[in-house]
Amino acid sequence: MSVRIAERMNRMEPSGIRKVNEKALAMERAGEKVIHFEIGRPDFDTPDYIKQAACKALAEGRVHYTSNFGLMELRCAISDKLRRENNIIYQPTEILVTVGLSEAVFAVLATLLNAGDEILVPDPVWINYINVPNFLGAKAVSYHLIEENGFQIDLEEIRAKLTDKTRAIVIVTPNNPTGGVLTENMLRELAGIAIEHNLMVISDEVYERLIYDGEKHISIASLPGMKERTFTMNGMSKAYAMDGWRLGYVAAPEEYITVMNKFHQHNTTCAPNFVQMAAITALRDEADEVQRMVREYQDRRDYAAKSINEISGLSCRSPKGSFYIFINCKKLGIKSAVLADYLLEKAKIALVPGDVFGPGGEGYLRMSFANSYENIVEGCKRLKEAIDAL
Incomplete structure (x- = not known):
């Protein structure tokens, strides 16, 4: 029989x-020794x-439903x-536990966007924020x-990009892929725009604990007038090295949570019971485990950023957050997808070609330094040799 697939796909x-x-x-x-800088998951x-x-x-x-x-x-x-930690007062009834942040994104956008609505999305950005609105018939x-x-x-x-169809703005801070x-001043001004134009803000904060150089993470929902118009999204994956456990959450006004739960009921029912119990322990009994991981990430970041900036044709900013370096390779004059495949x-x-994250990522490669210090040293050595050979 013929294969028939829905047009929305x-x-x-x-x-x-x-x-990649x-x-x-x-x-x-096939027996090759590959160093993985492509996947955004903790190696701890x-x-x-x-x-x-x-x-x-x-x-x-x-082991049963919750x-x-x-x-x-x-x-x-x-x-x-x-x-x-975030200076936001959310009641427990204003929180929905999801199967990872990916499900949270889908639930929020499915609740918020009608076909034809517009949503402002960063470029570059994690591609889910483009895929899901498109799937729903909205416009990113x-x-x-x-x-x-x-x-x-x-x-x-x-x-300049606001129209009468604009429903919301997505922010990701710390950002994937740029770091x-x-x-705070930027968030305050953005909050003013959201209030003035009656917009919702979708705030992805999953990398909030992975922050360096004395930077401070600010949750936009903590600013005056913003809690009622913000979806604060987070999860256990990055800070607690629990990516495979698939546990995320959304905090928002209860009216939205109630509607999102309809999507969640029919999509996944609930997050696994024993994983939820582990998450309770993670949040309540944490000592210095996250801080130790962050110190190690910073050492890796420092080495990688210094090494990349010493390679002719490449440059990068030392990221203030997340575990990604966005490597500028524009001077090489090679499309990022071609360069990533060559490397x-x-x-x-x-490494991930930057155009995976949107047109603004062309001319960049994303490197995850969530890998061992030894692999980063070896990987940077291989990177230099391969670029020098071009």
Whole structure:
């Protein structure tokens, strides 16, 4: 029989990151030694106290459904965290526990956007923020994050792109893929625009704990007049090295949470019970595990950024947050996808071409320094040799 696929699926692009990863894995299966700088996941193991909590929960029979909204104890722990660390007062009933941040993105956008609506999205950005609006029949309108501007937002560009169809603005801080961190002044001015034009803000803060050089993460929902118009999204993946556990959350006014839960009910039902129990422990019993990981990330970042800036034809800013370096390769005059493929074939290092994150990423490569210090040293050596050979 003929294969018939819904037209909407043509509006969703496959992950360019996973395309690189699949090729790298195939090379490894063929016996090649590839250094992975493409996947945005911590290379650390999940802290032992969190794993022990999951094992304890399993032993106690925590294997059944929870409330679709998530365990009340977890929602209370998230509420406490947001008050303590982000200066936002969200009640537990204003929190929805999701299966990773990816599901949270889909739930928020499906709740917020009608076909034909517009949403302002950074360029470059994690591609989900373009794919999901397209899938829903809405329009993702890009605003540019420019290296020369420190990857901050051009507020005049935001104003110029607002129309009567604009429903919301997406911000990702710290940013994937640039590593930029939005300043407090920038967020205050952006908040003013959102209030003036009655816009919602979707704030992706999953990298908030991975921050360097004395920078400070500010949650836009903590600013005056913004809690009622912000979806604050976060999860356990990056800070706690729990990416495979798939645990995220959204905090927003209860009216939105109630509607999002309808999507969540029919999409995944609930996050796994024992994973939720482990997340409670992570949020309440953390000692210095995250700080130790961040110190190691900073050492890796410092070495990688210095090494890249010493390679003729390449340059980079030292990122203020996340675990990504956005490598500027424009001087080489080679398309980023071609260069990434060359580096994978020639040097056996897997990097993501910048155009995967939108047109503004062309001329860049994303490097994840969530890898061992030894692999970063070897990877930078291979990178220099391969670039010098061009």
